[in-house]
Amino acid sequence: MFGKVMLGVLGTTVLAGVFVAQQGLVRVRVVEHKEGGDRVNLYVPAAVIPVALKLAPEEKIREAIERAKEWLPAVRIASKELARLPDTELVEVRDHREHVRIRTRDGYLEIDVESDREDVQLSVPLKMIEKVAQELHARGPAS
Amino acid sequence: MKTKMTLKAVLSVALLMALAISVPATAAAQAAQTTQPERWLHVRVESVDGKGELVRVNMPLSLAEKLLPAVRNERLRDGKITINESRMNGVDLRAVLEAVRTTRDGEFVTVQSNDGEVRVAKKEGYLYVNARENKKDKNTQVEIKVPMTVVDALLSSGTNELDLVAAVRALGKHGDSELVVVKDNKNTVRVWLDSKNTSE
Numbered sequence: 001m002f003g004k005v006m007l008g009v010l011g012t013t014v015l016a017g018v019f020v021a022q023q024g025l026v027r028v029r030v031v032e033h034k035e036g037g038d039r040v041n042l043y044v045p046a047a048v049i050p051v052a053l054k055l056a057p058e059e060k061i062r063e064a065i066e067r068a069k070e071w072l073p074a075v076r077i078a079s080k081e082l083a084r085l086p087d088t089e090l091v092e093v094r095d096h097r098e099h100v101r102i103r104t105r106d107g108y109l110e111i112d113v114e115s116d117r118e119d120v121q122l123s124v125p126l127k128m129i130e131k132v133a134q135e136l137h138a139r140g141p142a143s
Numbered sequence: 144m145k146t147k148m149t150l151k152a153v154l155s156v157a158l159l160m161a162l163a164i165s166v167p168a169t170a171a172a173q174a175a176q177t178t179q180p181e182r183w184l185h186v187r188v189e190s191v192d193g194k195g196e197l198v199r200v201n202m203p204l205s206l207a208e209k210l211l212p213a214v215r216n217e218r219l220r221d222g223k224i225t226i227n228e229s230r231m232n233g234v235d236l237r238a239v240l241e242a243v244r245t246t247r248d249g250e251f252v253t254v255q256s257n258d259g260e261v262r263v264a265k266k267e268g269y270l271y272v273n274a275r276e277n278k279k280d281k282n283t284q285v286e287i288k289v290p291m292t293v294v295d296a297l298l299s300s301g302t303n304e305l306d307l308v309a310a311v312r313a314l315g316k317h318g319d320s321e322l323v324v325v326k327d328n329k330n331t332v333r334v335w336l337d338s339k340n341t342s343e
Contacts, residue, residue: 073213081206085181088340092199 023047024108024125031119046128053135065140072140076133083107083126181205182315185342187333199342204315211308222308223300237298237305243270244294259283270294283327290317 030040091102098115182204190196211222252263259276272287296313300306323334
């Protein structure tokens with residue numbers, strides 16, 4: 001009996017692991033350059049984000065949709081198309097104070113900002129962006 | 144013994160399911176890579192005064208073609224931009240483009256002055272705009288080359304609008320070409336089209 005339960009747990013864990021790995025991770029890294037500055041490393045399974053959207057307060061979601069409604073179709077299309085295309089550096093802006101790079105790599109949209117004050121790195125699965133934009137668009141008022 | 148057999152069976156099933164989930168995604172990615180090469184629009188702005196400032200944009204034309212219809216605001220709708228003559232100092236841009244389109248090859252605008260010169264010409268399927276400005280503290284040179292098929296595509300829509308999506312589509316059918324070059328004392332701007340996804 002114990003063996004069967006363990007097998008069930010193991011099987012579920014393996015499948016959950018594969019699912020999470022396939023959906024990817026949202027990664028946020030912030031390093032402040034001042035003395036005693038913060039270092040933040042945040043990893044969130046992308047599979048959690050659409051679920052969190054469903055559980056988030058309706059009012060907050062409505063506010064987000066209201067702010068982004070004009071751009072949601074464009075975001076959905078852009079993420080879908082970028083996932084189809086080879087990895088590329090989409091935008092790079094460099095001056096004497098900051099270096100900003102927006103690129104796609106292995107199905108992720110990566111945004112890196114390096115500056116005198118802090119470094120910020122954000123990495124988001126393109127499929128997740130598409131899903132979130134689709135979800136928000138579907139929940140918004142009919143256009 | 145029985146438990147070990149079941150363990151193997153469950154692991155096998157789990158691995159098979161994992162493969163089943165991941166293989167179609169890999170196959171789709173490989174299929175996408177074997178289709179015809181993507182056309183890319185590149186923009187590069189580089190400072191020439193030693194400050195090392197740089198802006199690079201690499202935009203796949205297919206993305207622009209699909210994104211434009213999704214953008215909706217006062218003047219841009221369904222990938223078409225509405226021309227408001229009152230906001231263009233009375234210049235009928237559509238009429239100007241139509242005139243250029245139907246004119247034979249040749250140089251049809253030449254303005255020369257002490258401060259510089261402007262030339263607009265049409266030659267072998269391209270519209271050329273070359274401008275040069277010479278001032279005390281600033282020399283600027285502008286070279287623009289637009290395929291006439293792009294001009295045709297722009298005009299393919301209604302009477303008071305320009306079809307940007309059709310223009311992007313027409314641009315995608317052209318070979319590698321330099322579209323815009325602007326040089327002055329501080330910056331160099333280049334806009335060009337090719338099949339590479341980098342602007343190195």
